[in-house]
Amino acid sequence: MSKIIVAAPPIPGETLPMLRLARLLAARGHEVTVLAGSGYRDAVERAGLGFAALGGAADYDVAEIMAERERRGLEPGPASISYDWTHLFVEPAPDEHRSLQALLERDPDQYLIANVLFLGAFPAAMGAPGLRPLRWAGVSVMPLVYGESPGPMGMVPVGPGGDQRAADAEFAGALGLVRKRLGELLRELGADGEVAPLLDAILFAPDTVAVLTVPGFEFARDDLPPTVHLVGSLPAVDSEGWTPPEWWGDLDGSRPVVAVTQGTLMNSDLTQLVEPTLLGLADLDVTVVVALGGRDPAALSIPVPANARVERYLPFDRLLPEVDLFVTNGGAGGVHQALAAGVPVVVAGTTEDKPANAARIAHHRLGAVLGTATPSAEAVATAVTGVLADDTIGDNVTRLAKIYGEHDAVGLIERLALG
Template sequence: MNILFASQAIDGHFNPMTGVAMKLKERGHDVRWYTGPVFAGKLKDLGIPLFPFKRAIEHRADNLFELYPERARLKGPRAIGFDGEKIFASNISNFLEDLRELDQEFPFDALVVDSSMFIQRLVSHLMGRPVVSVVVIPNMESDPLVPPLFFGFRPARNPADKALQAVAGLLSDKVILRPADQSYRRQHSFYGQEVPKGGRLTDETYRCSDAIIQAGTPSLDFPRRNHNPKVHYVGALLPYRRPGAPAGEPLPQGYGNTIVVTQGTVDNADQEKLIIPALEGLKDMGALVIVATGGRGTAELNQRYPQSNIQIRDYVDFAAVFESTDVFVTNGGYGGVQLALSKGVPLVVSGINEGKSDVNARVEHAGAGINLRTESPSPEKIRRAVHSILADPKWKNRAQQMQQDFARQDPAEAAARVVESVLSSRRTP
């Protein structure tokens, strides 16, 4: 069957889908990909033909401030609202027109789409193709038991919590998401598509897809009152790794503990937020501290922290390093959180922007780590949290329990089965 993958040109959206694409390719399907030209080299290495964006703006982790200089001044909910409109909603019509054009060259039988592209309704209704959405962030479907988006709330425990979250929910849906929602409805109206009232913009993925491949496990989600049978939790969706691929550069041996630190690949320009406070807080602990910079300021940090127990690198082979990691200090990127828990590594999480607060609230709720609940923790706060995790075995025990949840199935295999089941049901009279 002809299967078209489509994703934003952002590493955290593209990379987790590559394992699924390769699994379907190995199973004999003709797999091609619609995304930004930035991934031409990666797709060539995978042997997957690329249909590059033509009309669509290529939003990348490294060009967002260039495209939108005003974004640098925004924080918290305002930044999320801005991203929702400019990065995620504004391209919908461009995506559709590109897809209609490439369909002439590659008539696809199914679209496997990054959920944040928000083209499920148009592709399903106007092109008549089955759509499988891949959600590489926490489950964002509305539910009475799930807190509102973007505030980092845990489930309400008392009437006061419920009242606060009700107000925050109105702010999230009617203010923060309003520009993106208006853009979404306006573009759909142009194509004669009426978007039902009620619910929020992020519910469209769950309304309009034939199936949803949800990264993570139910143990890393909040309890839900309503069960959506289209949602399939598949575990940690990780970038494709060739069998027998060598691990990264070897690390020094002989340290009692290993601590890994990252500030992600998007919000990592200001290293004073997490990387530098973490280095200051952990440098004298006697542990091996491994820092992944995402390619920013690595040389300068190595000059500033020449200690033998500190290893600062552009990129780290997390899958290999987590085999011997005791604590993962992160701003809360969902991919890294899943990978750490799939290896049984407890976390210290500290991040708010780009939905990180909602990821970190789930880590806290699951009991798998300590949530510092700030964008810029102090060195002392980080040191105390790491000490707490190393001193109390409950954190490691809980992370290892969740590791068992992640190990129940092969994520790429499970996701491929979801896609094939949709294809099979569409072929059945």
């Protein structure tokens, strides 16, 4: 048994996979303390894990930051990414550092497994006063993006005829300002040394990094550092104790099942993807299953079509085996869980890591890419019917699911983290 701190910034898409990992590590006999936003205390303690709340600016509400006036006026692209990285990851870093130090001062004999966007381990690793964990393992939910000019592998989508080099340069310039701010904060804490470009730094600074992906999903690269490992995807949340809704018997294989979700963070406006999917598929011979990521079904502004079933929450470990196609806004967690279950995807979304995920789906022909966060009902219907009829996509996803099945993400992370 080892003592492990599992840390993450308070963003659902970054924290929830780390909480799942924490539970699975505890089930293997380790003593786990989760360092996360105070809003996750109840979930962590219900799981029987130790909990420590992030302090100060590190304990923020992501919805409030995204709703700030300066953020609302930014279009998807380098400027919005720069704003998000600065306010969600860089400015909280000093208080993440202090929160981590408090745990290590209480007991220095601990390992750290941190989401790579948790920057609180950077100061001590770069010479600032403080304790370092026995070993620092990073876990990346994002796809593998690093290097001077990631191009179509990266997070800046360019349409037909667009200038990828110019887009990459603009993106690098925006992240350069974020990097400069991180350097200033680290120096204020007593750190020395130069901060690498951020997409490189988050992968190369930890002692080891586990990326929650597989080779068949990533672009082939021959420059992967030996400390970075593709470990597969985490298993879906265990649904023990969950009771299926009355309509569950409708998923009897008599016609294709299409599931749709906007996740748990980007689900405040269901007109973006859920409602176009409901409208576009209403007259097709499919069953549409909607998981609202915790929202009340009353939030829908349209009547639910006869071929649709809507629930506030559905566990993916029970849902995905019944599904023929998954429509998603493109977040890494849902995409990987679907592909690991052998389910093709139709992806929307233009922010965070979604363009990078979409680029990989298009490159490997694992589904369809809508290229917008707000597709029309007709565009969704066309994509869904096209993917369901495409045997090549089905074969590609089946082959990829076997690769996922060859990876034990939790076991690999355990071995990498504990040395």
